[in-house]
Amino acid sequence: MKLDRAEVQSWLDVVAPGTGLVRLAQLAELPRLRVTQQVSSGNVAPSTITAIARGLGLDPLDELTQFREFANITTSAPAANEIAAFIPTAGLLQGTVHRLNSETVNEAELGEESYDHLALHWFDCADDGNLRAHIQLQLGVAQPTLWKMLRSRLREDVALEIAKYANFPLASALVVSGVLTGAEAGWEPECRSRWLNTLPLGQLLAESEKRLREVGKQVRNLETFENHLG
Template sequence: MKIGRSEVQSWLDAVAPGTGLVRLAQLSDLPRLRVTQQVSRGSVAPSTITAIARGLDLDPLDELTRFREFASITTSAPAPSEMAAFIPTAGLLQGTVHRLDSETVDEAELGGESYDHLALNWFDCADDGNLRAHIQQQLGVAQPTLWKMLRSRLREDVALEIAQYASFPLVSALVVSGVLTGAEAGWDPECRSRWLNTVPLGQLLAESEKRLREVGKQVRSLETFENHLG
C-alpha cells in the first residue's frame, strides 16, 4: 500500500519546507536510498511516512491521516477479541500461570506488542474459517502469498481488510503491519495486562491452548527441517 509522489511532496512541503531528502533520512534514522528512491518513484511506504513524522517530532498517526487512504483511521484500544494477539506467547503463558495462582500480571512481564508471528496470531483472532477466501476475493491475494505475509510482514491493505472483516479497530492493522506502535495508536499503557487480569479464566486458558498448539507446530517443523539437514 503505497502513497503517491504528489501527495507526499505536498506533505513534505508543509511539514519540512526546504529540507532535503538526505536530511530527512538522517532525522528519521532511515536508509538514505530508501527515502530517495521511494519519493522519486512516487511509491512511498506508510512506514516511511511515520518514520519521517517521528524524526520531525510530529504525531505519526496525525500525519498519516493527512493522506486519503488513511484519513478515516482514529486512535483506539484493541478490541477484546484481538487483545491476545498483541501479547507474545511467553507473556501470555506467564499471565495464565499468574491467574491460576490467583495473582495479577504486570505489563512489564508481557514483552513487546510486536514480535515474531504477531500477524499470524492476529489473523487467527479474526478468522472465522472464511477469511482467507475473503482476502483472495477482495484483494486478489492468493492464499500462498497470504501465508508468506503472515509469517513475515503483513501488507497494510491486507491488514486493513482483515480489521474491517473482523470489526477490529482499523488502527490495529497499522500496529500489526509495523506502521505504528501501540502508544501511537492510542493504547492505554496497561491495556494488555488489564485484559489478562480480567478476562474469564476459561477464555484465557483457551487462548493459551491455541498458542501452545501453534508453537508445537513451529517446533516440530523446525525439528523436521534440522533432521533433514542431518
C-alpha cells in the same frame, strides 16, 4: 501499499519546507537511499511517513491521516477479541501462570506488542473460516501470497481489509503492519495486562492452549528437520 509522489511532496512542503531528503532520512533514522528512492519514484511506504513524522516531532497517526488512503483512521484501543494477538507466546504463558497462582500480571512481563508471529495470530483472531477467500475476492491476493505475508510483513491494505472484516479498529491494522506503535494508535499503557488480569480464567487457558499447540507443532517440525539432516 504505496503513497503517491505528488501527495507526499505536498505533505513534505507543509511539515518540512525546504528540508532535503537526506536530512529527513537522518531525522527519521532511516537509510538515506530508502527515503530518496521512495520519494523520487513515487512509491512511499506508510511506515516512511510515520518515521519522518516521529523525526519531526509530529504525531504519526495525525500526519498519516493527511493522506486519502488513511483519512478515516482514528485512535482506538484494541478490541477485546484481538488483544491476545498482541502478546507474544512467552508473555501469554507467563501471564497464565501468574493467573493460576492468583498473582497480578505486569505489562512489562508480556513482552513487545510487535513480534515475529503477530500478523499470523492477529489473522487467526479475525478468521471465521472465510477470511482467506474474502481477501482474495476483495484484493486479488492469492492465498499463497497471503500465507507469505502473514509470516513476514502484512501489507497495509490487506491488514486494513482484515480489520474491516472482523470489525477491529482500523488503527490496529497499522500496528500489525508496523506503521504505528500501540501508543501511537491510541492504546492505554496497561491495556494488555488489564485484559489478561480480567479475562475469565477458562478463556485465558483456552488462548494459552492454542499457543501451546502451535509451539508444539513448530518444535516437532524442527526436530523432524534436524533428524532428516542426520
